[in-house]
Amino acid sequence: MPQVELKRVTMRYGKLRAVDEVDLTIADGEYVTILGPSGCGKTTLIRIIAGILEPTEGEVWIGGREMRGVPIEDRDVGYVFQNIALFPHLDVEDNVSYGPRVKDLPREEQVQVAKRYLELVKLLDKMEMFPSELCGGEQQKASLARALATGAKLLLLDEPLSALDARVRADLRYELRRIVKALGLTTVHVTHDQEEAMSVSDRIMVMRAGGVVETGTPEQLYTQPKDIFTANFVGETNLLEGWVRGRAEGKSLIELRDGSTVEVTECGHKEGDAVVISVRPEFVFPFTDGLPSRVQYVTYMGTYWRVVAQSRSEDRVEFDVPAAEGKLYHQGQEVYLTVNRKAAVVYPRPLEGIAEAVKLE
């Protein structure tokens, strides 16, 4: 039952806290992604789980056992590296059967196990080739097979797709989840790519500067993020500055900098509070009436057009229009924008300012 539990895990390098009191519980068979920008501590955290690093403080529990002092090779964890790390002097089959070989299984069984997992990742025909003869996607698949062949029930993926082309990434993403779920493994996946995180995970933990921002399902984080950083990091969003002006029948009225008002679902803030409205581009619509804005430029996105406008309230607002209508919008044009009331989320105005609060680097 490889359940993973992290209790107040901290990693300090001198004064720097690379990981700051992180708590996390992962249920058996769950696929959890740790998502965050570079330097947020996600790689440090996954290396702590694997035993590559020993935390300064805190406890790591895997399968009901505390892992302090337990060396890497005894933790029974499969690890896939960002830079793949296939052994260059061994062919694919020898790479994949390394785990069984280390356990001193009979040679025929070693080969059997290797073949089973290579078939799973659809690389059986490349068994005799060497890593240098494979392309990026194939190498990563072989690396996955190798980690799986140890029979470990916990799989750790350290930015497994970052080194691959966009196209290959998209294809491999779906494969990854399919295989892992078919085998019933618990998975911890680390990445900076929010689209990747959302498409493969049961749950996502968002990290920033060593600490946890929030945890939730992909849908929760996308539609109802609790923190303004998450709102901006997981998917794109428009951020409008304003103040609460009134409340009536399940709606709140927010006044923006130029006096325009936006209606949102009841947000729980008091009148006069300084707030920020977060609303995603797909929930902003040009209408006959609404927030006056001027189009800055229009970009073709293939199946839709992205229009970037500057509102009279000095907020940058982006919205999408279907491909057919795109040509209607041009630079300098005036539009009126309304917002889907239910899709907007309201946050208290961050003390350090919006730019600081959502900063990505």
Added chain:
Amino acid sequence: MRWLEKATELISRRRFRKGWLAFIIFFFLVFVIIPTVFVLSYAFTNWGDIQSTVLNDPAEMQKIWTAIGNSFEIAGIVTLVDFLVGMPMAWMLVRKKFRGKEFLDTIIDMPLAVPTAALGFSAAIFWGITPADLTNPLGLNIIGSPFLLIILLHIVFSYPYMVRSLSAILEQIDETYETAGRTLGASKLTVARTITLPLFRAGLVTGIILCFARSLSETGGTVVALTTVGAQKLFYTAPTLIDEVKKNSITNPALIPELSFISIILIVLALALLAVMAIIVKRAHLPIRKIWPRPEKILSRGLAPKAKDFSSILFLSFIVLIPSFFIFTYVLTATPSQPMNWGMFGEALLYSFIVAGVVTVIDLALGVPLALYIARGRSKRLPETLDILVNVPLIVPTVALGYSLGLFWVGGQPVNGAVGIVLVMLAHIAFTYPLMVRSVTGAVEEVDPVYEETARTLGAKPVQAFRRVLYPVISSSILAGAIMAFTRSLGETGATRAVVEGANTAPNFIVNLVQAHDYYSAALACIVLIVISYAFMLALRYMVRKRRRD
């Protein structure tokens, strides 16, 4: 700065660059390679002489083969021991973090600072059974066999070579492979055995070759050690035999064919053996697929690794360091038999310094460009060939090199004075030039060419790109190469004596003192030489460390 612009413009033109390159390669071939192997041609021109004087003299042939056999056996054993003991040390230095690591790092290079003639004396009075007037109460004096004594001596100065080579390779192997192995369930020992060691193989060849060749070459220390224990007529290595024959050939020119013969055999065997070794190491299959999980895990944890590390340090101290510096105790306990001729020693020091200085400057001026050409010309035939050729003077035993070079330039005639010093310089250039080239080539290869390329697209001419972008990064390696060349030249005995018998270098001075049984003066001279060389070594470490920290 008009002329500087014009000069930059001129040397950036393609024709000039091609001409300069041609000159560099010409220098390399004519001043380094050809003189080194010239003696081989003697086999064709004077085969008759060789046949009559040497091949038909069974007693002499016996002596020759025994000497050569001794040399190769010693080199083989030394290399093997160095590998077995150097490997754990290299691992400690590269993969582990502990207090005092920098200190350990510095001490390992210490024997390199000691000129081998001095080392020979120091090791002999520590290990060997010496005549009564030499016996030091602190020495172990347990080794009676000259064979064993020389082995112990050679280990002292080849150990740093091996450790450094192994460390360099280990640093280049990505630690991620080892981590990956461990996540797959392998203990540290299993990972080292099945993953690191096979990846090692390519670079291992270089380490073995350098170590082997260094032992094969060594003359000064061996001569001194054998003389000190009184075995110089009983036991010969190929270099000491050549040394003796060369000395005798000044009065008896009929010995020249024999001299050439020994040199030729030595060179041919060395090159052949090393080629074979290279092939074996590259192809050899480590057939042990089997893994014993439990015993290997036990050996990877707790007491076993600590014992391994401890014994590595013990070995370093007793077999390498203490013998190196034992000479200091001698000076403190013994009494001088004659007053030290400081005047002559001063002259010898000056001579050595001038030679080393000029040699280093030439190595810099003409070696760095060749290194750049080789490093940036990978995958083209000429640079690859030059890369292989550069190693030849390192493999050829320096005493044979010296003789061959003497044969090339002055037909083996004894020379003196100005011509003598020039010859000595040419000989020293031959075996220090590769050191410089290898050091710089290694450094340049580690620098991504993208930096210079970016500089060129920003408008920099090649020489500007070198000066502003590449040079700052490799300057410490250039310095390291220079200091290596300098100290190597300072400490060399064999080649010097082979090309100009009476050359007044400091090591030669020491050897002469020992052969005249004036041990106390020899020891004093050794100490002065050690202190000076060591000061240079420290400077090198400091510079390189400073650069690495930046």
Added chain:
Amino acid sequence: MPVIKLEGIGKRYGDIKAADGLDLEVRNGEYLCLLGPTGAGKTTALRIISGLTKPDKGKITFDGKVMNEEEPENRRAVMLSQTYALFPQLTVAKNILFGPDIQDVPDEVKKRTLAEMLDLVRLTHRPDAYPKELSGGMQQRTALARALASGADVLLLDEPLRAIDARLRISLRQELRSLAKSLGITTVHVTHDHDEALVMADRIAVIRGGKIIQVGSPAEVFDNPVSPFVANFVGQSNFFVGKVGAKREATEVRGENGRSVMAQPCSCREGENVVVAVKVGNTEISKEGEGFFEGRVERILFEGRNLHIDLDVGELGRFAAKVPSWRLGKLSKGDKVQIKWSAEKASVFPVPPGGLEEELRVE
């Protein structure tokens, strides 16, 4: 700002043809994206333009002047590599002023240039920092400032956003493009990411196997691909194989088992074997109504803005569709849906000689 022309460029590395009859024209002041998979020869093309690599055959001209023999330092075409290659021992300021330093520009001009550049890339507060102290985005901006300060006419970017975090890429794309456009510099930007190319390029040149397969505006390359490979590489597509049936305002293509779909008008003949390609984003699915054929929902992947739906369509294999995520509650695994698309969104191609799978292979 020169017009760059590559004509018949060929370059081999051993057995590998990095460039194989490559023809490309880059217009004055345009932002051109060279889009293709790894190994297609994008970096080689860039290096040939910069002069760092010499082509085996063909010619390269700037404004009509043949540049084959011209050294890199004389081309005024500055290269920005994937790793940025900031000189590690120089500060940000010294890195930026590298070009002017080489050219021996007077000090007052250098000072002015530095201030302008720092302002342009928003690094005014960090002129004395060293590259290793900077974040990825800041390093990239420094490298950009260095390239622009050298007074180059041509900017060559080799996957400039590859090393940047996914979320940050989205904001940096706009910045990079507006910077280049505001200075009017001709830019060639190499990438494997079609989203990036669509957003940033004036024109996209799709490269594969050392050849340019298609050049056009983002809309052209997206909506009117010239081959199934382009159709699938610039945005994933669904494919339907069949024979051409009736041809009127739309082309009818008949597959096996009586299924037929509609596609845009084409120059194909009746009865010809063709492949229909329609973008995943233009594939419509619904539980009610009539479609070309039926499929079963196999997997629903939440991507934030959209859902990626994998459909099992029996012998036709797998189809995919993207729908807005507010439909999440309305679709579940196992649902049967009707699949259709507007005819003008579907392209028609002759069946590729090596087979469809080979044609679509990216690596």
